[in-house]
Amino acid sequence: MDLSNFARYPSLRDKTVFVTGGGSGIGAAIVESFVDQGARVAFVDIEDEWSRRLCQDLKQQYGTAPLYIRCDIRDVAALQSTIDKVGRDLGDIGVLVNNAANDMRHDWATVTPDYWDDRMAINLRPMFFTVQSVIPQMKRLGGGSIINFGSVSWKLAQGGMPAYTSAKAAVHGLTRGLARDFGKDGIRVNTVVPGWVMTERQLKLWVTPEAEKQIDQGQCLRGRVQPVDLARMVLFLASDDARMCSAQEFTVDGGWV
Numbered sequence: 001m002d003l004s005n006f007a008r009y010p011s012l013r014d015k016t017v018f019v020t021g022g023g024s025g026i027g028a029a030i031v032e033s034f035v036d037q038g039a040r041v042a043f044v045d046i047e048d049e050w051s052r053r054l055c056q057d058l059k060q061q062y063g064t065a066p067l068y069i070r071c072d073i074r075d076v077a078a079l080q081s082t083i084d085k086v087g088r089d090l091g092d093i094g095v096l097v098n099n100a101a102n103d104m105r106h107d108w109a110t111v112t113p114d115y116w117d118d119r120m121a122i123n124l125r126p127m128f129f130t131v132q133s134v135i136p137q138m139k140r141l142g143g144g145s146i147i148n149f150g151s152v153s154w155k156l157a158q159g160g161m162p163a164y165t166s167a168k169a170a171v172h173g174l175t176r177g178l179a180r181d182f183g184k185d186g187i188r189v190n191t192v193v194p195g196w197v198m199t200e201r202q203l204k205l206w207v208t209p210e211a212e213k214q215i216d217q218g219q220c221l222r223g224r225v226q227p228v229d230l231a232r233m234v235l236f237l238a239s240d241d242a243r244m245c246s247a248q249e250f251t252v253d254g255g256w257v
Contacts, residue, residue, distance in 0.1 A: 021100025195253025220255025
């Protein structure tokens with residue numbers, strides 16, 4: 001994508017950044033945006049084809065590629081081992097972006113305990129354990145920025161995926177509590193709240209003509225929220241420009257909630 005008209009953040013150059021779910025959609029836009037800023041970027045995903053293609057494309061466009069490591073974020077031990085490896089190979093992580101999620105729709109009547117636990121294992125649990133692993137690195141740096149992804153879905157009282165909306169609502173409590181715990185160490189923790197973002201997945205599965213009408217009625221702004229719009233907010237929160245922003249929600253939804 002052409003990022004030439006957007007802001008530059010000198011404080012992000014050479015900073016080590018770790019992104020979960022960076023191979024496609026919002027995550028890929030975040031990865032590219034940090035590469036464009038001159039950061040050292042590592043990301044995890046389970047979609048090898050998309051992730052490797054992203055690395056190839058960014059290498060061709062920017063002359064440098066992010067570090068991709070395949071990791072299922074449900075495997076906490078593997079996830080934390082990966083974070084330790086990134087810190088050793090690229091330098092201590094100064095920015096953590098907890099982006100990975102799965103918003104598959106599900107009927108409340110058919111949810112089993114195993115399914116519920118699996119939704120939490122994807123959408124909530126990894127956020128805490130990535131933080132737990134990265135904090136020692138950020139302390140060595142004298143500070144850092146943690147950015148957790150929430151969702152407008154629960155604020156809009158959206159039905160049809162109760163495990164997902166429960167997990168995403170909990171992200172806000174996690175962010176605020178951790179912001180208090182780590183503020184004394186110069187570590188900021190914030191939540192980015194996406195609206196309905198036009199990723200390939202959303203367009204393929206759920207953006208129907210009826211959904212388009214719903215978006216038009218809900219948003220204050222015309223147009224559609226794109227992955228790059230979320231990436232720009234993430235860059236700001238990761239940068240020194242946001243040095244006094246913590247424990248907050250930053251919503252990018254076209255003015256819906």
